[in-house]
Amino acid sequence: MSTEMTSISSYRTVKPEEVTTWQHVADAEVFPTNGGLNIMHNGLQIAVFNFSKRGEWYATQNLCPHKKQMILSRGMIGSDGDEPKVACPFHKKTFSLKDGKNLNGDECDIATYPVKVEEGKVYIGFDS
Amino acid sequence: MKKVVVVGNGMVGYKFLEKLRAKAGADQIELIVYGEEPLHAYDRVHLSEYFASQKAEDLEMAPRSWYDENQVTLKTSQLITEIDRSARTVKTHNGDVESYDYLIMATGSSAMVPPINGVDKKGVFVYRTIEDLEQIIEYAKTVKRGAVLGGGLLGLEAAKALMDLNLDAQVIEFAPRLMPRQLDQRGSDMLKSKIESLGIEVLLGKNTQKINGNGKLTGLDFADGSSLETEMLVISCGIVSRSELAGPAKLETGKRGGFKVNDQMQTNDPYIYAIGEAASYNDMIYGLVAPGYDMADVVVDQLIGSGERSFTGADMSTKLKLIGTDVGSFGDALGETEGCIPIVFEDKHAGIYKRVNLSPDKKSLLGGILVGDATQYSMLLQTVQNGLALPKSPEDLILGARGGEGDSGDAILALPDSAQICSCENVTKADIVGAIKEQGCEDVPAIKACTKAGTGCGACTPMVADLFASTMKSMGQTVRKVICSHFDYTRQELFDLIKVKEVKSYDELLDTYGTGDGCEICKPAVASLLASAWNDLILKQDTIQDTNDRFLANIQKGGSYSVVPRVPGGEITPDKLIALGEVAKKFDLYTKITGGQRIDLFGAKINDLPKIWRDLIDAGFESGHAYGKALRTVKSCVGSTWCRYGLHDSVSFAIEIENRYKGLRSPHKLKGAVSGCRRECAEAQGKDFGLIATEIGYNLYVCGNGGVNPQHALLLAGDIDEKTAIKYLDRFLMFYIKTAEPLNRTSVWLNKLEGGIDYLIDVVVNDSLGIGEELEKDMQALIAAYHCEWKEAINDEKMAAKFKHFANNDEHDPAQQFVPMREMKKPADWD
Ligand code: SRM
Ligand SMILES: Cc1cc2nc3c(=O)[nH]c(=O)nc-3n(C[C@H](O)[C@H](O)[C@H](O)COP(=O)(O)OP(=O)(O)OC[C@H]3O[C@@H](n4cnc5c(N)ncnc54)[C@H](O)[C@@H]3O)c2cc1C
Ligand code: SF4
Ligand code: FES
Numbered sequence: 006m007s008t009e010m011t012s013i014s015s016y017r018t019v020k021p022e023e024v025t026t027w028q029h030v031a032d033a034e035v036f037p038t039n040g041g042l043n044i045m046h047n048g049l050q051i052a053v054f055n056f057s058k059r060g061e062w063y064a065t066q067n068l069c070p071h072k073k074q075m076i077l078s079r080g081m082i083g084s085d086g087d088e089p090k091v092a093c094p095f096h097k098k099t100f101s102l103k104d105g106k107n108l109n110g111d112e113c114d115i116a117t118y119p120v121k122v123e124e125g126k127v128y129i130g131f132d133s
Numbered sequence: 134m135k136k137v138v139v140v141g142n143g144m145v146g147y148k149f150l151e152k153l154r155a156k157a158g159a160d161q162i163e164l165i166v167y168g169e170e171p172l173h174a175y176d177r178v179h180l181s182e183y184f185a186s187q188k189a190e191d192l193e194m195a196p197r198s199w200y201d202e203n204q205v206t207l208k209t210s211q212l213i214t215e216i217d218r219s220a221r222t223v224k225t226h227n228g229d230v231e232s233y234d235y236l237i238m239a240t241g242s243s244a245m246v247p248p249i250n251g252v253d254k255k256g257v258f259v260y261r262t263i264e265d266l267e268q269i270i271e272y273a274k275t276v277k278r279g280a281v282l283g284g285g286l287l288g289l290e291a292a293k294a295l296m297d298l299n300l301d302a303q304v305i306e307f308a309p310r311l312m313p314r315q316l317d318q319r320g321s322d323m324l325k326s327k328i329e330s331l332g333i334e335v336l337l338g339k340n341t342q343k344i345n346g347n348g349k350l351t352g353l354d355f356a357d358g359s360s361l362e363t364e365m366l367v368i369s370c371g372i373v374s375r376s377e378l379a380g381p382a383k384l385e386t387g388k389r390g391g392f393k394v395n396d397q398m399q400t401n402d403p404y405i406y407a408i409g410e411a412a413s414y415n416d417m418i419y420g421l422v423a424p425g426y427d428m429a430d431v432v433v434d435q436l437i438g439s440g441e442r443s444f445t446g447a448d449m450s451t452k453l454k455l456i457g458t459d460v461g462s463f464g465d466a467l468g469e470t471e472g473c474i475p476i477v478f479e480d481k482h483a484g485i486y487k488r489v490n491l492s493p494d495k496k497s498l499l500g501g502i503l504v505g506d507a508t509q510y511s512m513l514l515q516t517v518q519n520g521l522a523l524p525k526s527p528e529d530l531i532l533g534a535r536g537g538e539g540d541s542g543d544a545i546l547a548l549p550d551s552a553q554i555c556s557c558e559n560v561t562k563a564d565i566v567g568a569i570k571e572q573g574c575e576d577v578p579a580i581k582a583c584t585k586a587g588t589g590c591g592a593c594t595p596m597v598a599d600l601f602a603s604t605m606k607s608m609g610q611t612v613r614k615v616i617c618s619h620f621d622y623t624r625q626e627l628f629d630l631i632k633v634k635e636v637k638s639y640d641e642l643l644d645t646y647g648t649g650d651g652c653e654i655c656k657p658a659v660a661s662l663l664a665s666a667w668n669d670l671i672l673k674q675d676t677i678q679d680t681n682d683r684f685l686a687n688i689q690k691g692g693s694y695s696v697v698p699r700v701p702g703g704e705i706t707p708d709k710l711i712a713l714g715e716v717a718k719k720f721d722l723y724t725k726i727t728g729g730q731r732i733d734l735f736g737a738k739i740n741d742l743p744k745i746w747r748d749l750i751d752a753g754f755e756s757g758h759a760y761g762k763a764l765r766t767v768k769s770c771v772g773s774t775w776c777r778y779g780l781h782d783s784v785s786f787a788i789e790i791e792n793r794y795k796g797l798r799s800p801h802k803l804k805g806a807v808s809g810c811r812r813e814c815a816e817a818q819g820k821d822f823g824l825i826a827t828e829i830g831y832n833l834y835v836c837g838n839g840g841v842n843p844q845h846a847l848l849l850a851g852d853i854d855e856k857t858a859i860k861y862l863d864r865f866l867m868f869y870i871k872t873a874e875p876l877n878r879t880s881v882w883l884n885k886l887e888g889g890i891d892y893l894i895d896v897v898v899n900d901s902l903g904i905g906e907e908l909e910k911d912m913q914a915l916i917a918a919y920h921c922e923w924k925e926a927i928n929d930e931k932m933a934a935k936f937k938h939f940a941n942n943d944e945h946d947p948a949q950q951f952v953p954m955r956e957m958k959k960p961a962d963w964d
Contacts, residue, residue, distance in 0.1 A: 011948050031940040039640075040676030042940040050948070053940065058640070058650050068948075072963040075948040076692050079680050083619075083652030092653035094680035094688060099653070111196055 010048055011073055016066035016116035018105060024119055024130035033125050041091070043067045043078035044129070051118060051129060052078030054102060056089055062120040063102035064129050069093040070113045077115070135162050137436065138223060138233035140213045141375075142168030144177055145409030145425035146239030147194045150205050152429055157437045159204035165231060166205060167223075169212045170262060173197050178422055178589070183266050184294050192263070216382040218402055235404055237432060238392055242372035242410040242418070247282075251344030256365045260291045269367065273298040276364035280304070280353070282341060283369035284311040286453065291367045292333050293456045303334040303363060305341060305353070315451060315462035319479065320502045323486040327458045327505070336361065374411050374418055387413025396443035397435055398428050406432045419447055422589065423556040430559070448518065448556070452503075452510045458484070459507035464500025464517040465490055473499055478531045480505075487531040489513065491523070498523060498530065511596040512545075515552050545596070546603050554596055557589025565597060569604045577601055616875065617654040620647045624658065624800070624874050631666045639663065639677045657682070658875040661762050664798035665870045668918035670925055671761075671798075672932050681760035684936065685922055686742055691949050691960035694742060695735040696722070697759035698749050699795060702769040702787035702807075703730030712752035720745050723957045729766040729804070731757060736958060738945045743933045746923040755921040758796060762876075764803045767791035768816065772809030772826070779809035780826040786855060787815070790824075793859070794866065796919045800873040800882070803866070807831075818846045821879040822862060830854045835865055835893070838880035847883075847890045850898050860909065864897045867908040 009015045030044040036055040044051050050067035067077050072095060080091045082102065089102040099108040105115040119130035137153070139146050150164060168174070175192040183192060190196070200207040208225075215224040222232045244259035246252055256276070258269050273279065279295040281288045284306030295302040306313070310321030311328075325335050340356035344366065352362040374391035378384075385393040385401045391413030398406045398414075409425035410418060419425065424447035434442035450463035468475050472493035479486050485505035492499055498516045503509065513530065515521065524530065550563035568574045568583045577598050581587045587594040615621050620643075622630065627642070636642045639659050643651055656677035664671055675683045686694035698713070713732055717724045720741050722734040737745055758764060769787030773779030787807040797803065806817035807824045817823025819839045823846050824831040830852045837846025850861055873882040886892060895901040926932045938946045950961040 035940050037676050037935065043938060044941045045939050045944070046941075050939075050946075056650070058643075072690075074690075074692060074963065075946050079683070079688075079692075081653040081656055081676065081679070082650075083656065084650035085652065086649075089650065090652070097653055113198065 010050060011068060011075070013068065013070055013073070013113070015049060016068060018116045019118050019130055019132045021119045021130065023132040025133065026131050027121065027128040028131055029126050029128050031127055033122050033127050036127065039082060041078040041080065041082065043075075046129065046131070050075055052080075052091075053120060053127060053129065054078075054082055054091065056082060056102070059084075059089065061089065062122055062127070063089065064118040064120045065091065065100065065102065065105055066116045068115075069095065069098065070107075070115060071096055071098050134160070135234045135436065136232065137162055137164055137235045137237065138231055139164070139166040139237040139239055140223065140378075141239035141241055141409070141411065142166050142170070142174045142207065142209065143239060143241045143409065144174060144194065144422050145241070145429055146237070147174035148422075148426050149237060149239060149408060149429040149432060150200075150203070151195070152433045153437065154203045154205065156433060162436065164205045165233075166200075166207055167211050167213050167225065167231075168207070168209045170264070171210045172263060173200065173207060173209055175263065177261075180260075180263070180266065181290050181294050183263060184270065184297055187270070189263055213378065216378050216384075216405070218382055218384075218405070221404065233404075235406065235436060238376075238378070238400075238405065238407040238411050239409050240375040240378075240411040242374045242420070244368060245371040245373045246368055247341075247370055249341055249344055251346070251350070252368070254344055254346050254350040255348055256346070256350035257344065258365070258367050260287060260367050260369050266294075269294070269365075270298065272365055273300055277301055278303075278363045279365035279367065280361065280363040281367045281369055283371070284308070284335070284337070285314070285369065285371070286312060286451065286455070288367075288369035289328070289455050291369050292328075295365075295367065296331065296333055300365070302332075303336060303361060304328070305336045305339050305361070307338070307340055309338045311335065311337070312460070312462070315460070315466055316502055316504070317467055317488065319477070320462075320486050320488065320504045323479070323481075323484060323504045324455070324458060324460065327484055328456055331456060333456070372410060372418070372420055374413065376407075376411060376413075387418070388416040389413065389418055391418050394444075396431075396445065397440070398432050398444060399435075406435070408432055414444060414446065417446070419449070421447075421449065421451070423447065423559070426557065427559060448514075450500075450514055452507050452514075458505060459503065459510075461503035461507035461510035461513075462501075463510065463514045464498070466500045466502050468500070470499050476528055476531065478528070489527070489530050491527055495527060496523065498527075501531070503531075511554075511593060515548055519549050519552055521547070545599050546607060554600065555584075555586035555589065555593045557593075558585040560584045560586040562600065565600050566604050569601060570608070574601075616658050617652055619643065619649045619651050619655045620659075622646065624662065625872055627659065628662050628666065628871060631662055637663065637667060637669065639674055651677070661798055661800065661875065664763075665800075665915075668796065668798070668915045670920065670922065672922065672926055672935075675935060684739060684742065685756065685760055685926060686737065687760050689735060689960060690963055691951075692739070692946060693735070693949060693951075693960060694737045694739060695733050695759070696737050696742070696745055696749070697727065697731060697733050697757040698754035699757040699791070700731040700766075701791040701795070702767060702784050704769070704784055704788060709752060709754070712749070712754075716745060716748045716752075719748070721958065723954075723959060729759075730768050731766060733759070736951060736960065738949070739936055739938050740943065740945055742936045743927045746927050750921070750924055750927065755795070756923040758922075762799055762801050764791070764794045764797045764799070764805075766804060767794075768804070768806040768820070770808050770814035772807075776809055778812060780828060781809060781831070783807040783809035783815065783824075783826060786824065786831075789855075790859070790862070793916060794862075796922070797866070797870075797915060799866070799870050801876050801878045803879070819843065820846060822846070822865065824858060827852050831858050833858050833861055836879040836883040836890075838878050840878075842880070844880040849890075849894060861897050863912040864905055864908040865893070867912045868893075868896060868904075871908075 036042050038057040041052050041054040052067040054063045080094050082091045090099045092099045100115050105117040121128050174194040212226040213223045214226050222230050244261045279300040280303040281292045284304050292302050292304045343354040345352045354360045376392050379386045387393045392400050392407035394412045408428040431442045431444045452461040468490040474491045477488045489501035490499040552562045564584050568580050574580045587597050657679045660677045680688050717734050723736050725733050727733045767787045767790045769784045772783030804820045805822045806815040806820045808815040808817045809826050819837045823834040832851045833849045834846035835849045838844045951958040
């Protein structure tokens, strides 16, 4: 098993201006409404969220930093004030979908990736 | 820029860093902290909790990352061994030198070890750090008896810890009474009898002279000629300030040790301050956190504020729960003021002792003692500290305003604004009222987050809650338990809305009655309400379900799932047993018989779940709803068919009931049982509903619970026939579903229900509200709507397709790992 995949340091936030490749990952209809599904890219697992209530898409690392669990895509999404967030299904630690910040303040933040949807296809932005 | 070096990363040292950084960033003050312990600062006050959790991170004052984020340089496992005042540097035990502009000594104290012959023997411990506790835990595994030397606050806490480690425990005190500084003889007597009733032996007036044993301790000899056999000793005889660096650096110390400080916490060197248990103020060492935090405030004000703040001493009042007994001691507790008038109340049967000391003119309260019931502690302490007027008959102070509940609330509002509610964090009444009125805190957790009140020892939380309720009331608002910030409704109100307006989906409810986008609290709560109202297929709205409901299985470490098929009443045919075994083999699952009389298959990969269920359903199984807040099992004993004592066929009845309510969603999980006679082998009185066969029918019990807070079920109706039992069960369950708050088991719900079991009997048996028939009808509708969720899921291609780990391939999660264990497997540990 790749240890790279479960190492927190393998996941680094990619800013929209840093994107060099837009990777097509799946069709939009595969993703549940107001929920997430995980994808594999270059040995990394990325959680992709279809926040249909807000008409927004987000992508973050799938690895929850709390107990290093490959799980965030199965978490419930929602909002805290205006901040879109995901709650880890294991112990309900919450993270901002916008910038990956840990909203409980007791875990490290998670990496986020740009997402775009064109003609029903979902693309994630990577910098390499 | 100033450079501040803190020596000691204990509770007060940490608090100082936190308070300073709140006022000054790294651009103004550079902060370096040295700690001798390997761990960064942790909560010593709650040290004893380590025995239960053994997780240091549960105790930490702030995670290690806090120091980085706040630009504080943290150096742990480093002892400062020297202060050079002229060069303004300190030196560590490895010889590193660090310069400072200001030096803060927060070195705390160590346990005092009396010079008894033999204290160096193996098996003698102190009780101060996590490392001490680790050693105690290890040693306790090898022995059966353990004693504590010292019957003060800490000693008693240590004795309880030894008892919890399954040792035969004793407490030895030199004085003729326990907690000699806080309690008088009668208070001590009361506490002693409570402690002894737990099985801890208390020896008073014992002067320990010698610790016996050949290398390893075996017992103690006392001055009166008696002795005690024990294998382990925890010393808890007080503290000594750690001011060993004072002498060589020519810093003055107090009479009882400690760095001598003035009102600004300054030592005789204006560049060196001391705070916490390391400081000696007017020759007094304060062995509590709250005064230490005040001292930290004073120094912060010196370094970055007006410099006007001063320390003027602190109150040593204490309230704690000792070995399950509330003990409070405040002000002049022992009545040492001349001419003071004590009033005493004692109830030996209930184990309550209370004493208040009035001033000679009976106009003010000087102090007092509370043992067994300390509910009035905060009020009484406030009365002393603020010189509040006494009631006409001062005995009301301890007897309470009998019968009148409103009084305590109003009394709270009568407190002056400056009254200190939380002494750990120095939060006043005005701060809390301000947080409610101006900052809009809408519940107690919000007040805690906003003011920090109640985040220390927690003793003031009830008072914060009272203050909250009274303040809200004074603003003309009643406190409602709304489910979260997205819905301004209680669970019961939402349930009514859903039923009356026929709301069928979460989105519809949120759009019409809520705000924002929802969250992990309201989504599953509403999902449960929708299921209780309509019993519709939950997978239609999968993303509002908790993960267990979303994937119809229980998530496990590593992200695999467990599968629990229903086995009604625990009865299972050999063929079905074989089928379970075959499925488990085929999908490489760990199998275990559960406490609920069925079989759990663990370690299923998400992609395999539909295939596993295809096989199980083909073999005649249905979902067991182990994942849902729903009916779990109805346990049975073998009953009259085989058992020589059985009065009725409990298995058949259990199967009938389990099949009746299977799939029923409720505020929390539901468990039932049927026993064939009063020997009660099915443990029906520990379930949400339980039936016990009698000569002529069944006794129906409700609202029992095992788990966290076990509670016996109470009799709802006696000697009823099966038909009546089912009728009452329908009504009882439906009434619970309609009125309970989310995640309240029936026992918790009943405890909050005004009128208790008598009221419940009135509603269910006597139909006092006239809703009996309606409840039965609602239940009938739910039963009629039952479907096996798994059958529907695998027969619907779209739903079955949701059970996958990746959107872009059909692989299993490569990160998931299992390790072998006793011919089966288990998930790899997480760290
Ligand atoms: C599997 C089982 C243990 C076993 O191997 O025997 C079990 C396993 C879990 N129990 Fe239990 N409980 C199991 C019987 C019990 C019992 C015994 C019984 O039912 O007779 C109790 C005490 C009785 C009671 O509930 O009153 C019990 C009291 C709890 C509690 C505490 C509930 C409470 O009100 O205090 C929890 C926590 C909760 O529900 O919030 C809990 C929660 C859990 C969870 C769901 C914890 C979790 O969130 O992961 C465990 C899920 C494991 C899994 O993935 O399958 N489990 N649990 C038992 C399954 C029974 C079944 O066939 O469905
Ligand atoms: C079991 C237990 C229960 C308690 N319960 C309560 C309670 O209910 N309520 C209450 O108010 N108080 C309670 N206390 C007391 C409370 O914990 C102390 O008052 C508080 O911890 C004092 O904080 P401090 O920072 O002054 O000292 P400490 O927390 O002792 O911290 C001092 C730190 O400095 C380090 N140090 C010392 N010398 C050096 C050096 N030369 N170089 C580097 N580091 C050094 C020490 O290793 C230590 O880590 C309890 C204490 C214990 C042990
Ligand atoms: S007792 Fe605790 S550890 Fe054991 S199964 Fe129940 S929840 Fe899990
Ligand atoms: S693993 Fe995510 S919160 Fe614990």
